[in-house]
Amino acid sequence: MKNIFFFALAVILASAAGCAQKKVPIEVDSAFKIKFSNATNISWDKENDHEYEAEFQICGAKYSANFSDAGKWLETEHVITYNELPQAVKQNFIATHKDTKVKGVAKIETSIGSTNYEIEIKQLFGTKELFYDINGKEFQDGDSED
Template sequence: MKNIFLVALAILCASATGCAQKKVSNAVDSAFKTKFSNATNVSWDKENDHEYEAEFKINGVNYSANFSDTGKWLETEQVITYEELPQSVKQSFMASHKDAKVKGVAKIDTSEGETRYEIEVKQLLSSEELFYDANGKELQDDDSED
């Protein structure tokens, strides 16, 4: 009986994982494959009515990329370490958030040619995302478009 339960649970989990994969249009799929031809472990999610996000790996590094529903690349987010941040970003962050506990860091490249950095910090029971431009200026939420 225990084995039947475990098999049923495994099938349920596999089904749920399969259902979590979002279908994307041919335009989005083609644009993604062109830009990230060496991506592995790709999974899709729908951000909103007109935007999709792919999560994937390249050479073991975690990335996510957003595309419009027409296939236009919008941005790519790459997981990096705190040490990989530009010195100007680290200095700005430490000046205003010196006691913050860093939870994660990412580099964001946009279709407009901008590079931003995201530092996720733990705050009591939640977390907050802080954004900086390449010069270390902290951006407000509306400046970061996230």
């Protein structure tokens, strides 16, 4: 009986901890509502100690947006189709990853005004994300030259 009690208590505490991570600072929530007033199906995750990510939809399209814990908008990712990529991005991708299967594509807009693209590809053991600037130049995540 004691074991059942402790198990139940552990489940309740774990659930409470999970719920606590979904809460975001008022600054983050307010900034999100101002920037994406027409968003639906919103769910939050804590990206790291100082950043929150919202996943949501606008008119049925999938988005995610990152905010600092102070409420500063950092970036937005919008799921797009491969055909919506700029021609320069498609040309460079085909030249360097010709026979690679594409799993997903996103357009990334950042707070510094740059627009980049992410192509998620299938690999033998999992997936890999490739990043391109608007001119088709591939870069490592975090190394954007904008």
